[in-house]
Structure formats: C-alpha cells, structure tokens
Amino acid sequence: MHLLVPKSIQRRLKRHMFFAGRREIGGILMGEMVGDQRFRIADISVDTVSGSLAHFVRDAEHHERELRAFFERTGADYKRFNYLGEWHSHPSFEVTPSGPDIRAMRNLVEGTRGVDFAVLFINRLKRVWQMEASATLFVRGYGGCHAEVEFE
Numbered sequence: 001m002h003l004l005v006p007k008s009i010q011r012r013l014k015r016h017m018f019f020a021g022r023r024e025i026g027g028i029l030m031g032e033m034v035g036d037q038r039f040r041i042a043d044i045s046v047d048t049v050s051g052s053l054a055h056f057v058r059d060a061e062h063h064e065r066e067l068r069a070f071f072e073r074t075g076a077d078y079k080r081f082n083y084l085g086e087w088h089s090h091p092s093f094e095v096t097p098s099g100p101d102i103r104a105m106r107n108l109v110e111g112t113r114g115v116d117f118a119v120l121f122i123n124r125l126k127r128v129w130q131m132e133a134s135a136t137l138f139v140r141g142y143g144g145c146h147a148e149v150e151f152e
C-alpha cells in the first residue's frame with residue numbers, strides 16, 4: 001500500500017510539530033482513494049491538547065466531529081473519501097510504531113467500530129524543516145505491514 005502525503009499536509013504537520021516541541025501530538029487521517037492500494041492524505045485532524053510526552057491518547061469526540069465535517073465537504077462519497085487511520089508524532093524517538101502503538105491499532109481494526117483497515121502514520125520533525133515518517137497498514141484478521149510513504 002502507498003500513502004501519498006501532499007505538500008499542503010506536510011506543511012501543516014511540520015507546523016504543528018514545530019509548535020508542540022517535545023510533546024507528542026496526533027489525530028486522525030482522512031484519505032482519498034486514488035488507485036489500487038494508493039491513498040492520499042486529504043485532511044488531518046490535530047489534537048494539540050491531549051498529547052503527552054510519552055503517550056498519545058486522542059479525544060474521540062473531537063475527531064468524530066472533524067470526520068463528519070470532512071464527509072460533508074466531500075459530498076458523503078465514502079468510497080473515495082473516508083477515514084484512513086491515525087497519526088502521531090514521535091518527537092523524541094524513532095518513527096517506528098511502539099508496542100502500545102501496535103496494540104492500539106490492532107484493537108482498532110479487530111474491534112467493534114466497523115474499521116476493517118487503518119493506517120498508522122508516525123512522523124517526526126528533523127532539523128532544517130525536514131520530516132521523517134513511517135506508515136504501517138493494519139488489516140482486520142492480519143497483522144500490521146509496512147506501507148510506502150510518498151511525499152508529493
């Protein structure tokens with residue numbers, strides 16, 4: 001699976017990470033299906049309040065609201081525009097998913113929320129305004145597998 005990250009989204013992520021400093025921030029990814037196994041991040045939500053240094057727990061209600069607004073903007077075309085997954089920053093360590101990250105994502109796709117697959121996008125701001133990122137795809141009934149990140 002390929003995850004396309006457009007310039008506008010990169011800019012927003014970098015800005016949020018810059019202002020968050022060493023605090024983890026995150027939110028949800030809203031995606032556009034652009035081809036077979038190809039998704040572009042169409043929008044993100046950002047929760048700058050409930051992040052902490054070591055762990056990120058998102059405010060479910062805040063993100064549900066953002067997702068509803070996204071569906072309205074995209075004309076409820078759920079096949080093309082839909083929830084894609086979760087993102088958070090790892091300001092102080094590698095962008096690979098931690099044990100708790102993997103468990104949380106597996107619970108999400110194996111749970112009762114009707115999510116069959118979800119991407120976990122982890123990013124980090126490097127010096128000179130560069131962004132380092134990883135993406136992992138979690139599918140119900142399977143584990144997680146590496147996804148290709150493409151900066152557009």
Ligand SMILES: [Zn+2]
Pocket residue numbers: 088089090097098101122
């Ligand atoms: Zn993490």
